[in-house]
Amino acid sequence: MSISPITNELLHALFLIAIAAEAMTAALAAGRREMDWLGVCLLGCITALGGGSVRDLLLDHHPLSWIAHPSYLLITGGAALVTIALARFIHPLRHLFLFLDAVGLVVFTVIGCDIALGLGLPWSIAIVSGMITGCVGGVLRDVLCNEVPLLFRAELYATVSIVAGALYVGGLALDLHQETVTAGALAVGLALRLLALRFGWSMPKFVYTRDLH
Numbered sequence: 001m002s003i004s005p006i007t008n009e010l011l012h013a014l015f016l017i018a019i020a021a022e023a024m025t026a027a028l029a030a031g032r033r034e035m036d037w038l039g040v041c042l043l044g045c046i047t048a049l050g051g052g053s054v055r056d057l058l059l060d061h062h063p064l065s066w067i068a069h070p071s072y073l074l075i076t077g078g079a080a081l082v083t084i085a086l087a088r089f090i091h092p093l094r095h096l097f098l099f100l101d102a103v104g105l106v107v108f109t110v111i112g113c114d115i116a117l118g119l120g121l122p123w124s125i126a127i128v129s130g131m132i133t134g135c136v137g138g139v140l141r142d143v144l145c146n147e148v149p150l151l152f153r154a155e156l157y158a159t160v161s162i163v164a165g166a167l168y169v170g171g172l173a174l175d176l177h178q179e180t181v182t183a184g185a186l187a188v189g190l191a192l193r194l195l196a197l198r199f200g201w202s203m204p205k206f207v208y209t210r211d212l213h
Helices: 005-032 037-059 071-118 123-144 158-173 178-199
Strands: none
Touching: 005 037, 005 071, 005 123, 005 178, 037 071, 037 123, 071 123, 071 158, 071 178, 123 158, 158 178
16 A cells, blocks of 8 residues: 555645655765765765665665655755754754654654555565664764764654554555555654653663683
């Protein structure tokens, strides 16, 4: 079952807002690394569109989203460059960007799951597709900034994507109303991510300090 036209329009609007916000947060990361303007622009595009691109390459789904819609490059690259001019005013809005990042995570997840399901792939692959779409852009950003990816060191992130994806895929498998399933997956995923930010929830950490020698 594919996303209905009305739901698709809403998800697309949220997607555009999310990729712009992701590009802006990536631009700030680039600024902390003292990158030049081209580096800022590239990091913004890679962060915002990287998850979807990796998903499409793995699933052999072509054309890639930014090739099919070149405007995505203009939006993300433009948002990153605008951040250079507005950087001094952005810090007070950090909570807004955290919220938009959470929205982006769950929206990207649902879109990724839907693309995999549209290709006739199994439910497990669909959930992984959603997680890749939601999380890999941030991993690429952190790797390019020479940092341990946020995905592996902070509050619930990939787990949120897996939960939202499982709810979406599971709801469709049970033949529930498509709009209800989409809204439920988005709401639960968003709530879980925001609660994780508020209370510092995280997965158990593995700590091993003993030397093998």
